[in-house]
Amino acid sequence: MPAIRTAKNRKPPPEGFEDIEDTLLEFQNKLKDAENASHEGKKKHEMLWPVFQITHQRSRYIYDLYYEKEAISKTLYDWLLKNNYADAILIAKWKKQGYEKLCCLRCIQTKETNFNSTCICRVPREQLKEDQEITCVSCGCRGCASND
């Protein structure tokens, strides 16, 4: 039988976790609120949008701290990814050209759509009609093309 891991006997997180702990906790609370929010008057898909949004924000926060600002260590970054504080696959996309602002992975999944195309939110704003407001169904993104 495997050892039971509780919060107390777990290995401590790497150095520097205390710095970002509060912010991560805030994200966690927001996420919880979003999960428990009422569904009344919302579309079926719409319920999930805030969840996507918050996880995206959190991933972005960690990504920025490590890659842009270089404020956290490699060990901490790896630990965060391992503990699902950030979406590693999404971050992997952000490193690729043209996907720098990608909102979620489903929006580039062409096989799931009728015309084998990406989501509307991937379309650059200049190619849309003027004043065309878009909100994608899968994650509520309003446009995540790299040149927007």
Next chain:
Amino acid sequence: MESPNKRLKPSPPEQAADSADFVSFDLDDDDNEDQYGYTNSTPPPELSTSQGISNAPSEAPRGPRGSNQRRDPRSDPRHARDMPKSAHPLPGHEPWILVRTKFGRYFMHNKETKESLWRTPPELKDAVRELQQGQALETEKAQNARWAEEQLKVMRGPATGANGTKVAEGRGQREEGRSRRRRSESLQKEDEEALMAEMAAEAERVEEKDAREAVKGVEGLQPKILQATEAGYGSDISYEEVEVTDSEGEDGEDKAARRAAAAVGQDVGAGKEEEEDGPVEFGEDDIAWQLAAMEQDQDQDMDQPDDEDEDPMDYSDEDDVSDQEAALHFRTMLDDHNISPFTPWDNLLNNEDILYDDRHTLLPNTRTRKAVWEEWVKDTAARLKEERAKAEQQDPKIPYLAFLAEKATPKLYWPEFKRKYKKESIMNQRKLSDKDREKLYRDHISRLKLPESTRKADLANLLSSIPLRALNRSTTFDTLPSQLLGHLHFISLPTPVRDPIILKHISTLPPVPAGEDDDEVRDVEGEKKREKQERALAERERKVEEERRKAEKEGRWAKREAKEAEREIRDATLTVGNRGLREQLRSG
């Protein structure tokens, strides 16, 4: 010097409103017209009577339509929805007016002959160009000025009261409605700046109390903005003049406007006046319709090159603080507010302390702020990292042991103790595992049960085991070494007993040995050398041993082989056949 309450009249609002409708277009450039299908394709839209152009044609203007009817793309169906929006009289060419349509196209209309032409007749070209150029230039400034003036009045309203404001009410209201709608965000900013500039200028020029009161809020910005006004709003002079010369109320308005325009060498004034006098008037429902049209037109207005060109320019002119300085101020502000470099940008935007800090607004827009912020974060995080690397790591055991010395009693088992103090942060520290905490607690409790003499002896042993470098005569209670503080023997005596012992021990110690650091270094080097030697010795021993074993093994092998050979020889001599015992006996 006029008193400010005489500066009531802004430049005639009609002018501002109408001139705002102008899109810069090149009259000579017929290709342009071609491109948009303006030449001869569809006739100019009907001038409805509701448009207020009294003698507008009731039927479609007679363009040379028949010849071009088959050119379908030109007779774009959406052009059918186009309607005349505003009329601009051409000074000097009386019956002709320039009409702007809902879609931003222009055509010429002759009020008398009721003739409408897309193409400007050559004799009118100059007049049209003049009108267009003058008004396009004036557009932004007049608008800003008017808005600023209105704001000023609002602010000054309570102070000056009755003598202060005599606006053309109805006009003012509807103009406001229109201008509000048209105003983009950047424009609004610009307007505010203009307002501030105006207020500042006024306060300087006119020594009036009310004005001063109004200005008080922005006094700090006065000098800066004054400069800016002179630099950025060159043609504001005209607008100022309009205002100060305007002293006779409603009737003087047109004259003043004309005078002002003449002063700057613009022909707009006459046009404006005629427009006001002329039959071009708008009823209420027209205004409603126009507002609707305006909304559609907003994009076009925003696309006007004037707007885009002016914004950045104004910023650069207005800020006499350079970008670098502003960035520097922004960074010091972040430092002053003790912002953690790990806060997300959004949180910073919600931080009210920062939003109300003056240094926040030194940088013109959020984008530049974010850029500075990111740089700052990078630097600060790097600095923090360095500092932490330099700072000594404190043994996590020390605070826990101090806590134990204070709280632990033999009356509580570990689970009880844990439950009792589970809220304490020290009991939830991640650096020390729960197991370690438990072990320390149990050890400590068991030691507390020992006789005091034993504990005293242990402490004495501990003290004497600490090297002189760490513990010597100059050591005080605050600088006790971590070897001592992090040891169970240190806390197992109550403080009143322990302290005298430690003091006594310290007083017996010699002072810090001289050249302590060198000693240390030499020690380290010596130790290294010794270690190396030891390692070499061990290696050699190992090798020797191996050789010895090898030799032994070989000897054994040789012996065994000899034995084997011997046995073979013996076997060969004593070969026994299978012919039975009798045969053998017979031969033997």
